[in-house]
Amino acid sequence: MKLLLWHVHGSWTNAFVQGDHEYLLPLTPHRGPDGLGRARTWDWPVAAREVPVGELRDQEIDAVVLQRPHEAELVRQWTGRRPGRDLPAVYVEHNTPSQPFAEHPLARQCAIPLVHVTHFNRQIWSSGLAPARVIEHGVPDPGYRYTGEIASAAAVVNDPLRRGRAVGADVIAQASDHVPVDLFGMNVEDMRSSRIRTYEDLPQHRMHAELAQRAVYLHPCRWTSLGLSLIEAMMLGMPVVALDTTEASRAVPPQAGFLSNDLDELSGHLRRLVRDPALAAAMGRNAREVALHRYGLARFLTDWDDLLTQLTASPASAGRG
Numbered sequence: 001m002k003l004l005l006w007h008v009h010g011s012w013t014n015a016f017v018q019g020d021h022e023y024l025l026p027l028t029p030h031r032g033p034d035g036l037g038r039a040r041t042w043d044w045p046v047a048a049r050e051v052p053v054g055e056l057r058d059q060e061i062d063a064v065v066l067q068r069p070h071e072a073e074l075v076r077q078w079t080g081r082r083p084g085r086d087l088p089a090v091y092v093e094h095n096t097p098s099q100p101f102a103e104h105p106l107a108r109q110c111a112i113p114l115v116h117v118t119h120f121n122r123q124i125w126s127s128g129l130a131p132a133r134v135i136e137h138g139v140p141d142p143g144y145r146y147t148g149e150i151a152s153a154a155a156v157v158n159d160p161l162r163r164g165r166a167v168g169a170d171v172i173a174q175a176s177d178h179v180p181v182d183l184f185g186m187n188v189e190d191m192r193s194s195r196i197r198t199y200e201d202l203p204q205h206r207m208h209a210e211l212a213q214r215a216v217y218l219h220p221c222r223w224t225s226l227g228l229s230l231i232e233a234m235m236l237g238m239p240v241v242a243l244d245t246t247e248a249s250r251a252v253p254p255q256a257g258f259l260s261n262d263l264d265e266l267s268g269h270l271r272r273l274v275r276d277p278a279l280a281a282a283m284g285r286n287a288r289e290v291a292l293h294r295y296g297l298a299r300f301l302t303d304w305d306d307l308l309t310q311l312t313a314s315p316a317s318a319g320r321g
Helices: 010-016 053-058 071-079 119-124 160-167 169-175 204-212 228-236 263-275 277-294 297-313
Strands: 002-005 022-027 048-052 063-066 089-093 114-116 132-134 150-156 181-185 196-200 214-219 240-242 257-259
Touching (some): 010 228, 048 053, 053 071, 114 119, 119 132, 150 228, 150 263, 160 169, 169 181, 169 214, 169 263, 181 204, 204 228, 214 228, 214 277, 228 240, 228 277, 257 263
Parallel strands (some): 002 022, 002 063, 089 114, 114 132, 150 181, 240 257
């Protein structure tokens, strides 16, 4: 199939474009938010190709994968086709709502099925008339690479100061009072301190290598969807310490790490794993096994192929099941 989608969430798209389709990525002259084209920090297959927006009208497109509310209008403007009517379409919701039980932007229609990336998201959004289902994340296996040789906690958070408590910026700061924290992501420099080292915009392969050298992975998020960096860290063989919120308890069972909403307990768990390499390594091996089983790439691509086949065969029934 030829699938139109935007480069919005790089890690999710990195998994999605590993399938057996052709992936058309809109490209605007200045690579703005609506036309980033291909990723710069991931190595995507050649089947994921950039298409200047002025050429989209001439493309044969089998289906469109929407990820933001305004993309439906962009499709109409750039292709002359209406998602859900003239063109099979599905909407992927990556995020938790801004407040619990908010109505989803697609809730008042039934032509475009809504796919949530976690079960928590499906339950916390009000999906209304939209046929809703869950296709859990899939992650390409980076391989077991854990050494834990650096006695610190690693965290991956983009824009921590702007996003604040939602991503646990304060949790990172408190954790750094107990163990050194190495913070990776976009726009993290303002978090730098004597106890927090920051690493901005690393290519994925280099970030994986860096993460695997840290003793433990800290997942500080309070109100976000399940971060793919958490799953990647688990696949690398890292033990996890996380707030017990949203989908964390499903992703991180007891044998793979420690979850708590008591910040003092979290700090104690971080100290324990940094000081006990044998325990950290054992929990990390369990974490990898869990992540490979639940979030393996093959299962993810199969789930999407099933939905896309149903979508293009009969758009009206694509959201059922």
